[in-house]
Amino acid sequence: MISSLNPLFTTHRSGVIAQQFFASSAAASINSVSSLKIAACSKTKLVDQSPLRQSGNHQLLSSDFNHLQSLKNDYAEEKYISRCEVLKEQAKMMLDQEMEVVNQLELIDDLQRLGLSYHFGDEITSVLSGIYNRKSMNKMRNQWGLYATCLEFRLLRQHGFDVSQEIFDCFKDEKGDFRPSLCEDSKGMLYLYEASYLESENEESNLEMARRFAAKTLKKNLDEKRVDQDLVALVQHALELPLHWRMMRLEARWFIDIYEERSNRNPILLELAKLDFNIVQAAHQNDLTYTLRQEWWRSTCLAEKLTFARDMMVENFFWTVGIISDPQRGNGRRILTKVVALITAIDDIYDCYGTLDELEVFTTAVERWDVNSIDQLPDCMKICFLALYNFVNEMAYDALKEQGVNIIPYLRKSWADLCKAYLQEAKWFFSGEVPTLQQYLNNAWISISAPAFLVHAYFCVDYPINKDHLQYLDNYHKIIRCSAMILRLTNDLGTSPESEVLNVGDVPKSIRCYMKETGACEEKAREHLRFLITEAWKQMEEAQTLDSPFSSTFNGIAVNLARMGLCMYQHGDGHGHQNSEPRDRILSLLFEPICCLA
Incomplete structure (x- = not known):
């Protein structure tokens, strides 16, 4: 937990955070759009001895695999790349x-x-x-x-x-x-x-x-x-x-x-900006189609077996574009898209499917990294564990083969910490307990999945692996914690008031925790979260410039993850329940080139 965020209820001047910051998040009404597929379910009740199974009410951008795999972007052609190089030289001269x-x-x-x-x-x-x-x-x-x-x-x-x-x-x-x-x-x-x-x-x-x-x-x-x-x-x-x-x-x-x-x-900069945007977009499309053509997601059978979970590879990939946009980092985006997909699937198991007993077994299996611990689980949870197990071991195998470093302990710990945080939230949900805000945040900066994501991101971008960095990675250095806290708080601000305040089908989040503990109204609770976001940004600025042991590339990834939280949850839940705003953003960055005269 970020230590300086501990005095959560100290009187403070909230300052001025962006005037319209999350102003529309309270509305969070979802329009019916033809290109969205809707997996709408309702929370089920316990009937006889059947376990309680929830569902997600997810509204997602349609992932038409056949169409996406056939994407072709003319800006990948050599004539555009050559023109871009000429313009870059002219800009360099400036x-x-x-x-x-x-x-x-x-x-x-x-x-x-x-x-x-x-x-x-x-x-x-x-x-x-x-x-x-x-x-x-x-x-x-x-x-x-x-x-x-x-x-x-x-x-x-x-x-x-x-x-x-x-x-x-x-x-x-x-x-x-x-x-x-x-x-x-x-x-x-x-x-x-x-x-x-x-x-x-x-x-x-x-x-x-x-x-x-x-x-x-x-x-x-x-x-x-x-x-x-x-x-x-x-x-x-x-x-x-x-x-x-x-x-x-x-x-x-x-x-x-x-x-x-x-x-x-400047006409040179304008032409270069348009052309470069389209060329980079073509590179991103290539990464996306590679991920889909590789058949990794289908081969895991997670979409088929976890029918309650979000099947959203395009949305998962969009996160990686916002965090690592450099066209030369395609392999990192491909790996991290898989990480986001696994995080999403496991999150839905804890939120929407598993009984408390099953979730405890699943968590123990991840902690022990033991395939023999999953015998008592439903088949879909076994498949999810094995998909995670195989992915992590394959990633670690490549690192050991190419760099001689065993990264399994660091990857395992990040997933174990995440699952333990998910389990704590499940316990709160099943017991009906609403924790204090401090108790919630002590767990929630991990359950938002940022530490797990950033641990994997480190091994994707820092080559060769610096062994001196691993202890800071393992202990979640301050820059990781700050990025995670911002992502968590922006996620909670993007939660619709109906789900947040009434606690329908979800664990209590920071807004409700603060309201219950202090008696504050919802707007005061949101104002307090905005204050905490600003404080976390200050800490991240200091960590990035003064005491981060990591490369500037990794520091930038941590900052960009926080930015993606603001991007995805500024207008509601842009990851799990997409309205037109996040959908349009995905289309404009991944599929719609800018008109160029050249």
Whole structure:
């Protein structure tokens, strides 16, 4: 459990989290869409001696295997890849050009938001290092306006440079408040708001003050129509969810359209962004069709035998795209898609199928990693255990063969911890007990499955395996715990009020735990969860920049997993019950290329 989240009921200033953050999650009404398949069931009652079996009411994107396996994307062709390489060289030349510091920062910001920065990692680091190390920077900062100062602060902090929040002191009056005259600068306010989310744990309240001030000002300026027209969409977008919390691939798709409408757009960057998006999409489609053609999911028979479970390989794959979008990481996406599929199936066994006795047997079998422990289980649970057993052993076999490291103990522990957390939730459900919020969260950051996912992700991306890292992996380093906590809390905020408050067919979650313990109303409970999310982000920022032993790649994966939580649960339960918003996001990222003239 994240230690600094322990004083859960301490009076606090909630600050300003994105104005529309999860505003629609309470509604969570599901529209009937023709392309959705619905597996709607109801909780069954105990009849005679039959065990209680629940069901899931899952609404999912249709997984038409035959159609998906026949996908063909023209942007995988050599002519597009060659054109992309030419444009990349031209963009690289821009980064190498001498220009004003503010123009350099704007170029880097555009490259990041357009989804292109992964091509220019070394060049971007070099430019930012030069800016950071320049001896005259302190003098230059005093000459800059709010916009440029905020842009510099955000980009430098994002890339791990130690920049003090005192950089904003020159914009305050003698009382320590931000000067009222700044309110007229909507662009500066927007960039102050975005910069304020690069806040670390144990910092003074400057950035929180900046966030409240900027959010209040931006909302007021929007209401009074005092925001320049070319900024309105950006301001609304930021207030809905800040840039630093957004899933980067989805943000790139959105920003390409915004950038195209800008009067100062660079035609080279625009063409490159569109072309690169489509080429990467083709790579993602190839990974998806490979996963389906491999017949792994069908060969497990989980969809056939676990009729109560979610059969959703496209949705499972979508998670991996949000977490590892780099086209060169296809093997990692393929492996992690299997991990998400197994997590989903096992989650449904604990939530929707197993009796308490059966779940205890299943948990023990995973802890012992013993196929002889499953004899008393129903066939579907035996098959699920064996699918997990075979997958983990195969992954460990490849690691031992290729790198000489036995990773079975680490994979086993992650699954055992997950199943024990699932079992605890099942015990609460069957007993009717509602735990305290602290008791719930002590278990729930594991039951959200983030630690298990990230352990597997580490072995997919860190090559060769660094044995010095394994103890931090085994103990779930702070960056893993923070990512897991954010995913858990966003998941709980995305739960519909009908299911959450009335406890229909689900374990009690954080909203209900807090309401029962404190007597708070639902909105106050949601406000408290938003506060905890902000605190966990601060801790993750510090863990990423100061004390994480892992590679920047793995740190980025942990952060991206938290971002995916915000993406998937921003408008309700985007994983288990898809309404049109998450469905449209999946279609736009995986199946709909951007129109290009080239």
